[in-house]
Amino acid sequence: MAVNLNPPQAGQLPAIAGVELLVAEAGIKTPGRKDVLVVRLDKGNTVAGVFTRNRFCAAPVRLCQQHLAAGVQIRALVVNTGNANAGTGVDGHNRALAVCQAVAEQNQLQVEQVLPFSTGVILEPLPADKIIQALPTLRQADWAEAAQAIMTTDTIAKAASRTLEIDGKKISITGIAKGSGMIHPNMATMLGFVATDAAVTRPLLNQLVKEVADQSFNSITVDGDTSTNDSFILISTGKSEAALIDSVEQPAYLQLKQALLDVAIELAQAIVRDGEGATKFITVEVNGGRSVAECKDVAYAIARSPLVKTAFFASDPNLGRLLAAIGYAGVADLDVDRLSLYLDDVLVACDGGRHPDYREEQGQAVMNQSEITVRVELGRGAACAKVWTCDFSYEYVRINADYRS
Amino acid sequence: MAVNLNPPQAGQLPAIAGVELLVAEAGIKTPGRKDVLVVRLDKGNTVAGVFTRNRFCAAPVRLCQQHLAAGVQIRALVVNTGNANAGTGVDGHNRALAVCQAVAEQNQLQVEQVLPFSTGVILEPLPADKIIQALPTLRQADWAEAAQAIMTTDTIAKAASRTLEIDGKKISITGIAKGSGMIHPNMATMLGFVATDAAVTRPLLNQLVKEVADQSFNSITVDGDTSTNDSFILISTGKSEAALIDSVEQPAYLQLKQALLDVAIELAQAIVRDGEGATKFITVEVNGGRSVAECKDVAYAIARSPLVKTAFFASDPNLGRLLAAIGYAGVADLDVDRLSLYLDDVLVACDGGRHPDYREEQGQAVMNQSEITVRVELGRGAACAKVWTCDFSYEYVRINADYRS
Known part of the structure; x- marks a missing residue:
């Protein structure tokens, strides 16, 4: 039923240096379905995020906020579908933490260097064991497969890319998103992950993630319902040859912001185009x-x-x-x-x-x-x-x- | 489809002394359907109203507000279905005024003594001529027929009554309402008219209409849409033998308020029970x-x-x-x-x-x-x-x- 929306094609989605994608089938809700995505980030990256303002925000959302505030460098993201781990109290927190801990151990990191994300049914206990047991089975994936791995009621996977040149150096941006119901600003039931190889300072990336979300994911609605788990993450790996962007005064800042906006708006619109039951x-x-x-x-x-x-x-x-x-x-x-x-x-x-x-x-x-x-x-x-x-x-x-x- | 809602039965709805009801078929939208209600009020009555806060409020709503503010005694209400006369600009105002003028002439009143109400499709010119031509065909009706005459997409007519004793004197209250879609506070697409033979001063009636609306018609929602035409009118004819209520300190005030609330809540709930497509x-x-x-x-x-x-x-x-x-x-x-x-x-x-x-x-x-x-x-x-x-x-x-x- 999606309105004028095509699935992403792997060749159109440039890899982002410094980002490694891995997927697995943990059987959280449906056996044999890709339902876990791990994103590994090289050293030297910067990560910023904005999250749902729903007071019933999920355990992984609270953990993300804590880990981002801890001041350590984020080195891995772990995403599961099939269960939102929301409305699950202290037990939900412990289960999300256990998943982060397992990813940290697998990659020799501190637990605060891992950001967790969950989407799916609310109020059910997260089957953390299934996710942890699936970690050794993770395999390399491209962005198109990563987009598939985070789908829930989505009928089409959602991804978008842009490339630009800053001072003669090529910059790539690739992002993925999921969501099709419970869609309303602050934020929709959506997860969005956008990565670029541009180098951006943390204060600027924090500003960018808010500005970009406001004009993209915070400008859509399907049914007016704001979800418990929404998260939008911006990753800057700094692996391109372009110079560090450290001021809003730089022309490069505006160039990058526009390209990030283009990607985020395309993803946000894709969520609406795939809105539950949408025909227009x-x-x-x-x-x-x-x-x-x-x-x-x-x-x-x-x-x-x-x-x-x-x-x-x-x-x-x-x-x-x-x-x-x-x-x-x-x-x-x-x-x-x-x-x-x-x-x-x-x-x-x-x-x-x-x-x-x-x-x-x-x-x-x-x-x-x-x-x-x-x-x-x-x-x-x-x-x-x-x-x-x-x-x-x-x-x-x-x-x-x-x-x- | 209405949920546990029965049509009103004439015998259960006491007439209110000082209120005369008349209906006609003007063929505004559907030939042969009762679509005009005129309510004649004896001298000595008091009328108060609350109206939609929609900025696109309809021409009759604005006229009602003007006529209520004019300081003359209201002596007639004229209600039509089939056309809302909303989003119709200056022409809509003139047509609503022409209807009031015709009712005023028929009853030897000033135009400001007539309150107009319209409900139905928005943005279409009101066929004022049809309404005016139907005025000579008006015939006496009871409250149950009056309730039928104001229905639009309602599947069941809505009416409610209460009687009470104040200082040993009997007081009657009867009201009717319509509405089933575009229902949300401030106000729903609804018209509500409640009359009592109790005597209440105008300042108190103005306070009562707000308090009663707030806990009844302003506490329901079907689809979150606030309409352009909503009006709730409270009429006190003063024809009972009970003493004038002129202070909130009187026990009679609280007694009357509770009974009015009971009627208004029953009517408001009836609108929800008959909400478009409602099964619960x-x-x-x-x-x-x-x-x-x-x-x-x-x-x-x-x-x-x-x-x-x-x-x-x-x-x-x-x-x-x-x-x-x-x-x-x-x-x-x-x-x-x-x-x-x-x-x-x-x-x-x-x-x-x-x-x-x-x-x-x-x-x-x-x-x-x-x-x-x-x-x-x-x-x-x-x-x-x-x-x-x-x-x-x-x-x-x-x-x-x-x-x-």
């Missing part, structure tokens, strides 16, 4: 606001409205539902007579009502497409925001009603 | 919060989560989704290790995870019921809140994808 990919663009925050409020009011999303599913240009969502977005003193609403390039509403020249056939033609842009011009400022979402179908209900996911 | 009626009760606001935040996070609502539809005791929703409700410094989660009387989670004695069969038994209470004990204060919602089914998608409602 919707971009909601809000311009002319007084602040980015109010533009995001309007964009999310539209993007998470079940009435709007079922209208997209039905290809029904039901403009009233769009206007109602704008109206309840909570923007203070919004003057609805000054805003304009577009479906792609068709002006459908202004002056507080339907545009006099608008004909339903025009709206219908846009609604029939698989990719649609809703654009709102608030007419009260210079701020803007963009959010991506999908429609709401029978299939969404089936997936979430039939399966314990 | 869910009460979400949050106790032990630091403020009512944070309790409502948690209750609504649960009540509007599509993942939680599809799990209810599937009778799946998927506790992880409930915990995740509590976690992302935005409660500052929420300590998840201190909260408890119950399904009816079954303690399912505490200490940050599943309760050790909990067995899935227990949760399953509750989930199989058509009425379920989710109770969260936050363990950090004395505030509480209660919210009502329904599940999320295939039928919801079908209703909203197949029809322009």
Whole structure:
């Protein structure tokens, strides 16, 4: 059902020097399925992350935050699917720690040098033994296989790459992500790992990971549910020949940031395109606001409205539902007579009502497409925001009603 | 599909002295269907109302607010279904005014003494002519017929009554409501009209309408969408023999408030029971919060989560989704290790995870019921809140994808 999304092809995903990928089948939930990914990082790297703000955040999320704060160099990531290790209390913490400990021993590291990630069902005890027993069976993998190893209800693996030149030196970026339900900012049920061989100082990488997440993974919604396990990790191995980036003033910083954004947005959009039951990919663009925050409020009011999303599913240009969502977005003193609403390039509403020249056939033609842009011009400022979402179908209900996911 | 909801029976709905009900078929959307209700009020009454906070509020909502503020006595309400007269700009205002003018002329009133209400499709011009032409065909009706006349996608008419004695004098309260989709506080797509023959001063009635709405119509959600037309009107005719209520200190005030609340809650719950596609009626009760606001935040996070609502539809005791929703409700410094989660009387989670004695069969038994209470004990204060919602089914998608409602 994914909307205009193709699986990644190994040849299109450059390896990142300093990053080694390994996968295994631990049989956590489904026998014979790749469900464990270990990422080994060479010395000299820098790692930064942002995590879910859900108060019920999972044990591995808390451990990641502790290990990143410990000041040691991160040398390995261990990811499992099939179990989220969330809502599992002290026992969940101990199990996540045991997995980190086993990876640390295998690689002669301290336990704080290992970051754990889990995704899958909540409230079930993590079968840590199965993961630990699978560690000796880990085998080398490429990025496409790594993307497969972190899938849960995803129907298509998600990966993206960019290469750029900084001062004549080639830089590569490759990333993978998973997620398709419980998708909403701060953050979606998603894991995202993006690595580059560029060299970036830790303070700058910490800043980059936040800025990039904000305009990518924090700008999507499938169902408005924020998950317990979301994590986005940025890895800089420093193995390219390009000079260290240590200031936001450097042109190289902006170049790298744009390329990282491109990768992260492609991954974030892939999550929406593969959204549970999705048949359409919707971009909601809000311009002319007084602040980015109010533009995001309007964009999310539209993007998470079940009435709007079922209208997209039905290809029904039901403009009233769009206007109602704008109206309840909570923007203070919004003057609805000054805003304009577009479906792609068709002006459908202004002056507080339907545009006099608008004909339903025009709206219908846009609604029939698989990719649609809703654009709102608030007419009260210079701020803007963009959010991506999908429609709401029978299939969404089936997936979430039939399966314990 | 409505959950444990029966149509009102005329004999159970006492007439309210000073209130005359009239209905007609104007053929606004469907020929032969009762789609216009006029409520005539005797002199000496008091009327108060609360309205949608949607910025795209409809022309009749704005007119209601103006007419209530004009300081004249309200003597008639005119309600139409089939068209919301929302998102219709200046033309919509003129059409709503024309309807009020015609009702005023018919009853020898000033135009400001008439309150207009519309519900139905948004963005279409109101066929004011049809309504005006139908006015001479109005005929007397009882409350049950009045409830039918304001239905849109409702499958069952909604009405409720209570009688009480104040100082030995009998007081009657009867109310009707409509709504089943685009239901969320501030307010749901709902119209509610509650009348009593008690005598209440205008300042007190203004306070009552807010307090009653807050604990009834503003405590329900079907799909999280707040509509453009929502209105709740409280009418006090003063025709009973009981003394005027003019102070919150009077015991009679609390007696009347409780009875009005009972009627309003029954009507609000009826809207949820008849929620589009509903197969289950869910009460979400949050106790032990630091403020009512944070309790409502948690209750609504649960009540509007599509993942939680599809799990209810599937009778799946998927506790992880409930915990995740509590976690992302935005409660500052929420300590998840201190909260408890119950399904009816079954303690399912505490200490940050599943309760050790909990067995899935227990949760399953509750989930199989058509009425379920989710109770969260936050363990950090004395505030509480209660919210009502329904599940999320295939039928919801079908209703909203197949029809322009």
